[in-house]
Amino acid sequence: ASYSQKTYAARGREHTHPLACELFATMERKQSNLSLAADVTTKAELIALADRVGPFICVLKTHVDIISDFDSDLVVQLQALAAKHDFLIFEDRKFADIGNTVKLQYGGGIYRIADWAHITNCHVIPGEGIIQGLAEVGMPKNRGLLLLAEMSSKGMLATGEYTARNVEMAVDNPFVIGFIGSRRFTEARDLITMTPGVGLHASGDALGQQYRTPETIVAENGSDIIIVGRGIYGPGKDPVAEAERYRAAGWAAYERRLQR
Numbered sequence: 670a671s672y673s674q675k676t677y678a679a680r681g682r683e684h685t686h687p688l689a690c691e692l693f694a695t696m697e698r699k700q701s702n703l704s705l706a707a708d709v710t711t712k713a714e715l716i717a718l719a720d721r722v723g724p725f726i727c728v729l730k731t732h733v734d735i736i737s738d739f740d741s742d743l744v745v746q747l748q749a750l751a752a753k754h755d756f757l758i759f760e761d762r763k764f765a766d767i768g769n770t771v772k773l774q775y776g777g778g779i780y781r782i783a784d785w786a787h788i789t790n791c792h793v794i795p796g797e798g799i800i801q802g803l804a805e806v807g808m809p810k811n812r813g814l815l816l817l818a819e820m821s822s823k824g825m826l827a828t829g830e831y832t833a834r835n836v837e838m839a840v841d842n843p844f845v846i847g848f849i850g851s852r853r854f855t856e857a858r859d860l861i862t863m864t865p866g867v868g869l870h871a872s873g874d875a876l877g878q879q880y881r882t883p884e885t886i887v888a889e890n891g892s893d894i895i896i897v898g899r900g901i902y903g904p905g906k907d908p909v910a911e912a913e914r915y916r917a918a919g920w921a922a923y924e925r926r927l928q929r
């Protein structure tokens with residue numbers, strides 16, 4: 670049977686990557702396949718949002734380089750919230766350079782991403798060396814990597830042969846736990862798909878974002894985790910009510926998929 674026909678709990682028991690086991694177990698415990706894309710721009714806003722929405726999510730997705738007052742205390746506080754609310758942290762860094770450079774970017778600089786982000790991601794434009802460079806830093810820390818096999822935005826160029834090469838590289842590299850993309854890509858091993866561009870509130874934004882529903886993404890396409898940002902915290906929204914709405918919608922779509 671396809672991995673998308675198996676429960677998250679069973680996949681967590683059988684997975685070979687300890688971080689994937691932890692992620693699936695968290696999803697099952699919280700009955701949540703929802704990740705919050707917390708694209709707010711100050712420390713205080715990020716901490717407040719993560720604390721309010723934390724109970725409903727399995728993964729907090731960050732862009733630390735948009736925080737105007739970033740400091741190492743932010744990371745300490747995010748880690749405390751991850752422990753309090755039982756979620757993992759995914760820094761959406763989208764590395765895209767040669768292996769040697771991304772090693773320095775991932776492990777060092779101001780952000781020291783590998784020290785606190787359970788998950789990060791990269792483009793494979795430079796070739797397989799980018800995965801090897803990131804793995805040298807992340808593997809000893811038990812981190813996991815997602816490849817951007819597709820994107821959600823209008824006119825994106827990650828299609829066809831490029832997407833297929835992403836899938837081959839993911840299958841071959843044990844540091845890779847999955848993809849950013851719109852569907853399940855392979856049964857070669859249990860790679861997790863996380864999908865941004867999910868929304869019940871709009872069909873897109875003015876800058877090319879395109880939204881699909883949890884039902885399409887999880888029940889029909891076999892993706893595992895929905896990533897929702899402005900649908901939860903956008904103008905006029907109640908983030909707690911929206912987070913619970915998206916959590917319930919994502920979980921219901923997962924349950925329907927198991928029955929298909």
Ligand code: BMP
Pocket residue numbers: 706707708732761819820821822849865866867868878896897898899900
């Ligand atoms: P929103 O739901 O507010 O549109 O936010 C989507 C989030 O997912 C953003 O943080 C964006 O950087 C990220 N994202 C995306 O939208 N499309 C992709 O293909 C890859 C992404 O990481």
